Structure formats: structure tokens, C-alpha cells
Amino acid sequence: MDKFPDVDLTTSVGRVKLKNPILVAAGTFGYGEEYSRYIDLNILGGIITKTITLNPREGNPPPRLAETPCGLLNSIGLENPGVDAFISQKLPFLKELTTAVIVSIAGEKEEEYLRLAERLSKEEGIRALEVNVSCPNVKLGGVALGKDSGTVFSLARRLKEAIDMPFILKLPPFVDIVEVAQAAREGGAEALSLINTVPAMAIDVERRRPKLGNITGGLSGPCIKPVAVKIVWEVTRKVDIPVIGMGGIMDFEDVLEFTLAGASAVAVGTANFTDPGVSVRIIKDLKNYLGAKNITKFSELVGRISLGE
Amino acid sequence: MVQRKEEVFSSAQKLRVEVVSNTHLKANFYRLTIKTPAYFSKAQPGQFIHIKVGDDFSPLLRRPFSISNVTSFGVDIVYRIVGKGTRFLSELREGEYLDVLGPLGRGFSISREAKIHILVGGGVGVAPLIFLARKIKEETEGKVSILVFLGFKRKEEIICQNQFTGVNLSLHIACEDGSYGYRGLVSQAVEDYLINFTSLSGISIYACGPVEMLRAVARLSFNYAISSQVLMEEIIGCGLGACRGCVVRGVAGYLRVCKEGPVFNIRDIAWS
Numbered sequence: 274m275d276k277f278p279d280v281d282l283t284t285s286v287g288r289v290k291l292k293n294p295i296l297v298a299a300g301t302f303g304y305g306e307e308y309s310r311y312i313d314l315n316i317l318g319g320i321i322t323k324t325i326t327l328n329p330r331e332g333n334p335p336p337r338l339a340e341t342p343c344g345l346l347n348s349i350g351l352e353n354p355g356v357d358a359f360i361s362q363k364l365p366f367l368k369e370l371t372t373a374v375i376v377s378i379a380g381e382k383e384e385e386y387l388r389l390a391e392r393l394s395k396e397e398g399i400r401a402l403e404v405n406v407s408c409p410n411v412k413l414g415g416v417a418l419g420k421d422s423g424t425v426f427s428l429a430r431r432l433k434e435a436i437d438m439p440f441i442l443k444l445p446p447f448v449d450i451v452e453v454a455q456a457a458r459e460g461g462a463e464a465l466s467l468i469n470t471v472p473a474m475a476i477d478v479e480r481r482r483p484k485l486g487n488i489t490g491g492l493s494g495p496c497i498k499p500v501a502v503k504i505v506w507e508v509t510r511k512v513d514i515p516v517i518g519m520g521g522i523m524d525f526e527d528v529l530e531f532t533l534a535g536a537s538a539v540a541v542g543t544a545n546f547t548d549p550g551v552s553v554r555i556i557k558d559l560k561n562y563l564g565a566k567n568i569t570k571f572s573e574l575v576g577r578i579s580l581g582e
Numbered sequence: 583m584v585q586r587k588e589e590v591f592s593s594a595q596k597l598r599v600e601v602v603s604n605t606h607l608k609a610n611f612y613r614l615t616i617k618t619p620a621y622f623s624k625a626q627p628g629q630f631i632h633i634k635v636g637d638d639f640s641p642l643l644r645r646p647f648s649i650s651n652v653t654s655f656g657v658d659i660v661y662r663i664v665g666k667g668t669r670f671l672s673e674l675r676e677g678e679y680l681d682v683l684g685p686l687g688r689g690f691s692i693s694r695e696a697k698i699h700i701l702v703g704g705g706v707g708v709a710p711l712i713f714l715a716r717k718i719k720e721e722t723e724g725k726v727s728i729l730v731f732l733g734f735k736r737k738e739e740i741i742c743q744n745q746f747t748g749v750n751l752s753l754h755i756a757c758e759d760g761s762y763g764y765r766g767l768v769s770q771a772v773e774d775y776l777i778n779f780t781s782l783s784g785i786s787i788y789a790c791g792p793v794e795m796l797r798a799v800a801r802l803s804f805n806y807a808i809s810s811q812v813l814m815e816e817i818i819g820c821g822l823g824a825c826r827g828c829v830v831r832g833v834a835g836y837l838r839v840c841k842e843g844p845v846f847n848i849r850d851i852a853w854s
């Protein structure tokens with residue numbers, strides 16, 4: 274039961290208003306429907322769908338997953354059915370939800386992002402786009418686009434001119450993050466998603482082979498959380514743009530860490546594999562925590578880290 | 583499509599299941615029985631359950647196990663300790679609780695035409711075949727013959743052989759080191775047996791075990807034009823078809839072990 278009905282969990286990420294700050298991260302939640310037998314999707318603040326591309330992509334060779342201490346390595350390689358199939362097969366289900374639907378997109382070059390954005394901005398039921406310029410598992414586009422502030426500025430500017438729908442840029446870690454974030458803001462991005470997985474690898478010593486079919490992959494889960502918190506803190510301190518924080522969130526205290534660091538909302542990724550109900554539990558726990566502390570508005574906590582000065 | 587709340591919450595609650603028993607079989611093999619909700623009675627042989635191992639987030643991923651039987655007590659799995667997760671399972675006691683998703687994936691489809699069903703298991707791959715043999719018996723009312731071939735490394739690792747009984751069922755055991763039964767690989771034992779047949783029509787093969795064994799079964803099935811299904815393993819992430827982390831190479835693109843599988847027709851898999 275709702276012990277604290279007066280606690281206000283609403284938050285906004287630029288023009289994107291959310292009923293609560295808990296979203297699910299791209300690539301870890303499919304297109305929502307896969308989890309609908311396990312949780313009431315409408316409880317979520319939002320769903321960020323698996324990244325889609327203009328044409329279908331078959332993804333990388335297996336094995337695509339390897340577990341590491343408190344972490345998960347993946348090299349999915351953006352396997353997806355392409356935008357047409359997304360619109361005809363996945364969107365009808367998502368449209369019916371009352372939770373915010375944010376569609377993640379990626380391309381190999383600027384033109385592809387623009388065509389995807391123009392196409393999707395005409396569809397009903399999409400609240401915003403997340404523009405993935407940070408996938409470590411593809412040869413073209415991905416991290417290569419997201420690390421250069423000039424490229425990011427140009428992409429953001431052209432998207433801003435092309436569509437009215439809010440778009441959020443998802444940036445890679447370990448780039449000149451403040452400079453790239455500034456470029457995204459100046460280009461017209463509504464917000465930033467921080468962070469995508471951390472480039473990493475693992476080796477099977479018996480077989481003397483990489484554990485992933487793609488050799489390298491992206492690391493997620495609790496082991497990257499401190500890296501992500503620092504990046505969120507640094508960016509929100511230096512650049513005036515809202516941030517969706519993510520990386521290793523497993524419980525409501527992790528959410529608060531990102532919130533205090535400066536994130537206006539967060540996304541839960543790998544934890545969905547451990548427990549498909551984790552996001553719903555986090556929302557409940559967060560509300561109870563705030564209620565018990567007499568904090569009536571979640572959004573008041575954003576960026577309220579005390580540095581002891 | 584509007585979500586039916588009732589269903590959502592009832593299935594979410596049912597994730598917590600009670601341990602009925604956890605029996606040491608031999609060597610590092612165990613059988614776990616959990617009390618499951620009624621809908622598990624619809625489980626198919628070859629489907630799996632995805633178990634949270636550990637009380638916190640280490641190990642991070644759940645672990646998949648084939649359903650080895652569905653009884654009035656609940657669901658059985660047979661497992662072998664190979665690492666942290668399976669060790670955690672081996673320490674569970676009666677009355678403790680476990681967090682389980684399932685039944686998941688697509689199981690074996692029992693051939694309606696076949697008169698002879700050949701079940702081939704390697705090591706702990708015997709687990710789903712126990713359930714499958716029972717289902718074949720139930721669905722065909724004893725009108726077919728079931729040949730079960732089980733392969734193990736050595737005599738000390740032979741498990742579950744007394745789970746395969748019945749008038750129309752014959753059991754053949756192979757040990758790689760020759761310490762019991764047929765000396766050599768179980769796939770070879772199957773092939774040696776097939777040579778005695780005058781006609782190979784009406785045979786259907788179902789296999790579960792190490793990938794090398796499955797490959798050998800696929801090869802002999804192609805050679806003798808027998809229709810076969812195999813249970814494939816990969817590291818499973820979400821288990822729900824969402825992450826695309828569990829794929830194997832199929833002839834028409836990647837296939838998800840947790841969704842299109844874990845049981846596949848050998849024709850759909852790219853073996854090379």
C-alpha cells in the first residue's frame with residue numbers, strides 16, 4: 274500500500290515530464306512487452322526501448338554475454354529489426370501505455386540519425402528520442418561519433434532543426450565529457466543520458482580466448498556505478514543541461530546517489546536481468562524513503578550533494 | 583492491448599518458491615524439488631527455469647536449469663556443481679525460499695508420426711530427458727518404443743538411470759572410459775545401434791548434452807535422414823527474449839536460446 278501518498282515523485286528532463294524518475298535503460302528491457310508478464314509497465318517513469326536503426330541489424334557473433342565480478346560484459350551489437358518493423362510490430366503495444374516511451378536510435382552516419390528522427394517524430398505515442406552515439410559494440414557510428422564535440426554539435430543542431438520532438442543524447446564515458454556535453458547543449462539537445470557501457474574485455478584462460486565472440490564489449494552493472502556517478506556529477510556541475518543517470522543501479526539508494534550527483538531521472542539496466550521487478554520495487558522504496566524523511570518532492574534532491582563548504 | 587493487472591500481480595508474486603527437497607545424487611550431482619504454482623503443470627520438457635542464485639547481486643545473473651520433472655510436489659531440476667551459482671543451490675535446505683522465473687523457452691515437440699523415439703543425453707543433459715520420456719509415454723499411451731541413450735565420462739558419474747523405466751523403454755548407457763556399458767561416446771553408441779535397423783523411417787531423435795555431442799547427433803541425423811531436435815545452451819541474461827544476449831547461429835540468422843529455443847530443430851542451426 275501507498276504509505277506516503279503525498280510524496281511527489283514527478284520530475285522533468287527538459288520538456289519531458291515524468292511521473293517518477295525511474296526509467297528502464299535501452300537494450301535491457303527490449304520493447305517493453307517482454308517484461309509485461311512480470312510487472313505493470315504503467316508504474317514506471319518511462320521505458321527507453323532497445324536501440325533501433327534504419328535497417329535491420331543482425332548483431333555480433335556469440336557468445337554475447339560474460340559475467341564478471343559485480344558486472345556484465347555484453348557485445349550484442351545493436352541487433353534490432355529496423356525502424357519499419359519497430360513501428361509496425363513494437364510501437365502499437367507501447368502506444369497503449371501511460372508511461373513515457375523514449376525510443377533509442379542509432380545510425381552509422383548523421384544522415385541516418387536524421388532520417389530515423391524524422392520518421393519517428395511523426396508517430397504517436399513517443400515522448401522523446403534517445404540518440405545513441407555511444408555503443409561500444411559497432412564499428413561505424415557508436416562511440417566514434419560520440420567522442421568528438423564537433424560531430425556531436427553538428428548532429429544535435431541538425432536534429433533540432435529537423436524535429437520538434439525532444440531528443441536526449443546518450444554519450445560514451447571516457448571522452449572529453451564536459452566539452453562533448455557542452456556541444457550537445459549548444460546544438461539543442463534536450464538532455465543527456467549518462468553513461469553507456471564501459472569498453473572492456475574478459476579472457477577465458479583455459480581456452481586462451483576472449484570470452485566474447487566480438488572480442489571486446491561493454492561493461493555494465495554495479496562495478497561501473499562509481500564511474501557513472503562521477504561523470505554525472507561533473508557534467509551537471511559544469512554544463513547547464515538535465516541528465517538521466519545510469520550505470521549499475523540496483524536499488525533506491527543507488528538512485529539517490531545519482532540524484533544527489535545531479536541526475537534529474539535515472540535508468541535501471543542490467544538489474545532487470547537479476548530481477549524483472551526491480552524497477553517497480555525501487556519506485557516503492559524511494560517513495561517510502563522520502564516519506565519517512567519528510568521530503569515531499571523528489572525533484573528537490575536533484576544535485577543537492579553537500580561538499581562540506 | 584491493455585494489461586490485465588490481475589495476471590501481472592499474480593505472476594509476480596509467484597516468483598518466490600519453497601524448497602521441498604535438495605538431494606545429493608552422487609559425485610557433484612544434485613536434484614532440487616521446488617513447490618511451484620499450478621501453472622507449472624503446463625510446462626513442457628525442454629523448458630527451463632531461471633533461478634536467482636545468491637541473496638544479493640552477486641552473482642549478477644540468474645542461472646538457467648532444465649525442468650527435469652513436474653510432479654504433484656512441484657518441479658524438479660537435476661544439476662551439477664560447476665561454480666558459484668550451482669554451489670549456492672547445493673547449500674539450500676528444505677523450507678528455504680528461492681526466486682524463480684519460468685517456465686521459459688520452447689521445449690521439445692513430441693513427434694506424432696514417430697514410432698521410435700530416441701533420447702540422447704550427455705552428462706547432466708539427462709535432466710530434461712526424464713521429463714520428456716514420461717511425456718512421450720503419456721502422450722502416446724505406450725504405442726511407441728522409446729530408446730534412451732545416456733553418456734557419461736565414467737561409471738561414478740552415471741546419474742538418474744533408474745528414472746527411465748517402462749515396458750516400451752530400453753536404456754543404453756555409454757561410458758567414455760569403458761567402465762560401464764558401451765565403451766565410447768554416446769553418439770557412437772546410437773550410430774552403432776542404428777546400423778541394426780533395416781528401415782530408418784519413423785524415428786525421431788531428441789538430444790541434450792555438450793555441444794560436441796549435439797554436433798555429432800546432428801551429423802548422424804543428417805547422414806541417416808532422421809528428424810532431430812537438440813537442446814542448446816548459451817549464457818542466459820534476461821531469459822525473457824529482451825536482451826538478445828543468448829543467441830546461437832541459425833541458418834537464417836541468430837536465434838535466441840531463451841525464446842526460439844532452447845530446443846531447436848537441427849535444420850535450423852548453422853553447425854559449421
Ligand SMILES: Cc1cc2nc3c(=O)[nH]c(=O)nc-3n(C[C@H](O)[C@H](O)[C@H](O)COP(=O)(O)OP(=O)(O)OC[C@H]3O[C@@H](n4cnc5c(N)ncnc54)[C@H](O)[C@@H]3O)c2cc1C
Nearest residue numbers: 645646647648661662665666667668709815816817818844
Ligand atoms: C537452457 C539451459 C538449461 C540448462 N539446464 C541445466 C541443467 O538441467 N542442469 C545443470 O546442471 N546445468 C544446466 N545448465 C547449465 C547451467 O545453467 C550452468 O551450469 C550454470 O549456470 C553454472 O552456474 P555457476 O555459477 O555454478 O557456474 P559459473 O562459475 O558461473 O560458470 C560455469 C559455466 O557455467 C555456464 N554458465 C554460467 N552462467 C550461465 C548463465 N547465466 N547461463 C547459462 N550458462 C551459464 C558457463 O558455461 C560457465 O563457463 C543449463 C543451461 C541452459 C542455457
Ligand SMILES: Cc1cc2nc3c(=O)[nH]c(=O)nc-3n(C[C@H](O)[C@H](O)[C@H](O)COP(=O)(O)O)c2cc1C
Nearest residue numbers: 298299300324347468469493494520521522542543
Ligand atoms: C545487454 C545490454 C544491451 C544494451 N543495449 C543498449 C542499446 O541498445 N542502446 C543503448 O543505448 N544502450 C544499451 N545498453 C546500455 C544500457 O542502456 C546502460 O547504459 C548501461 O548498461 C549502464 O546501466 P546498467 O549498469 O544499469 O546496466 C545495453 C546494456 C546491456 C547490458
Ligand code: FES
Nearest residue numbers: 819821825826840
Ligand atoms: S537471455 Fe535475454 S534474450 Fe535470451
